[in-house]
Amino acid sequence: MSDKIxxxxxxxxxxxxxxxxxxxxxxxxAPDDKDRAAVxxxxxxxxxxxxxxxxxxxxxxxxxxxxxxxxxxxxxxGFERLPMAALRARGIVTANGAGTxxxxxxxxxxxxxxxSVREMRKLDRLCREGVWRDAIAQPRNVSGKKLGxxxxxxxxxxxxxxxxxxxxxxxYHNRSPRAGVPHRYFDSVLALAQWCDFLVCAAPGGPATRHxxxxxxxxxxxxxxxxxxxxxxSTVDTEALAHALxxxxxxxxxxxxxxxxxxxxxxxxxxxxxxxxxxxxxWSPEATQASVDRFLANAQGxxxxxxxxxxx
Numbered sequence: 001m002s003d004k005i006x007x008x009x010x011x012x013x014x015x016x017x018x019x020x021x022x023x024x025x026x027x028x029x030a031p032d033d034k035d036r037a038a039v040x041x042x043x044x045x046x047x048x049x050x051x052x053x054x055x056x057x058x059x060x061x062x063x064x065x066x067x068x069x070x071x072x073x074x075x076x077x078g079f080e081r082l083p084m085a086a087l088r089a090r091g092i093v094t095a096n097g098a099g100t101x102x103x104x105x106x107x108x109x110x111x112x113x114x115x116s117v118r119e120m121r122k123l124d125r126l127c128r129e130g131v132w133r134d135a136i137a138q139p140r141n142v143s144g145k146k147l148g149x150x151x152x153x154x155x156x157x158x159x160x161x162x163x164x165x166x167x168x169x170x171x172y173h174n175r176s177p178r179a180g181v182p183h184r185y186f187d188s189v190l191a192l193a194q195w196c197d198f199l200v201c202a203a204p205g206g207p208a209t210r211h212x213x214x215x216x217x218x219x220x221x222x223x224x225x226x227x228x229x230x231x232x233x234s235t236v237d238t239e240a241l242a243h244a245l246x247x248x249x250x251x252x253x254x255x256x257x258x259x260x261x262x263x264x265x266x267x268x269x270x271x272x273x274x275x276x277x278x279x280x281x282x283w284s285p286e287a288t289q290a291s292v293d294r295f296l297a298n299a300q301g302x303x304x305x306x307x308x309x310x311x312x
Contacts, residue, residue: 057081
């Protein structure tokens with residue numbers, strides 16, 4: 001039997017990252033439900049650490065089958081599906097990868113915004129069909145508009161910094177104002193949507209943010225407004241978004257996350273004023289490597305007695 005610390009990984013890992021982690025830990029990679037159940041049945045009594053992601057988490061029932069568990073890490077920043085009360089009741093340490101993919105997500109948010117406002121998806125199709133610009137309505141500017149950010153955390157602030165290069169006026173909504181932030185604070189999502197031209201959602205998932213962007217907020221954003229979501233799919237009411245896009249209540253949207261993940265959002269398929277990507281905003285070789293390195297720093301800090309680097 002290995003003298004390495006047993007680790008259960010329940011998210012997908014590339015082969016090179018399996019090798020990197022496996023060099024230091026007894027790796028049990030079980031990214032689907034069947035494999036996870038088998039690993040827990042065979043090795044649950046020995047597992048001391050778990051690596052997962054926020055949208056997968058780990059169930060309270062699974063935690064109960066891991067009597068020697070002492071560390072749970074999320075590869076990214078999100079941790080909405082961790083049973084935090086149960087973990088804390090047992091004194092299990094939790095950590096995440098906050099900050100490791102912020103640049104990738106912020107880049108992707110601006111990409112979705114520019115591509116949506118400039119109608120690049122439609123323009124690409126029309127160009128391939130042989131349509132010349134004289135037959136196409138002119139797409140709008142991005143620069144100089146009002147950008148509203150829902151969730152001004154580290155990712156939201158990096159989005160704001162990029163938007164400033166486009167001479168945008170920036171407003172935001174959080175549960176409370178952030179100290180030392182120069183941007184205009186709005187005390188509700190509705191007020192922010194009424195003010196801005198573009199609304200970017202960078203809020204975390206979970207019950208507190210579910211359907212914050214609903215039919216009323218989308219109506220407030222208006223027929224010239226655009227929505228971008230790189231936070232969590234649960235923050236946007238999919239039925240309300242489909243109706244708003246279909247009826248022209250907003251001009252367009254670019255979303256990287258949606259409620260039906262990993263299945264495609266059927267209500268949104270076929271809408272030409274929507275740009276979709278499959279929850280890849282935080283995925284890049286650089287970001288993924290940084291996230292794996294952060295997990296190793298968290299795990300090594302914990303097992304060496306120094307403590308984790310980025311506790312939840």
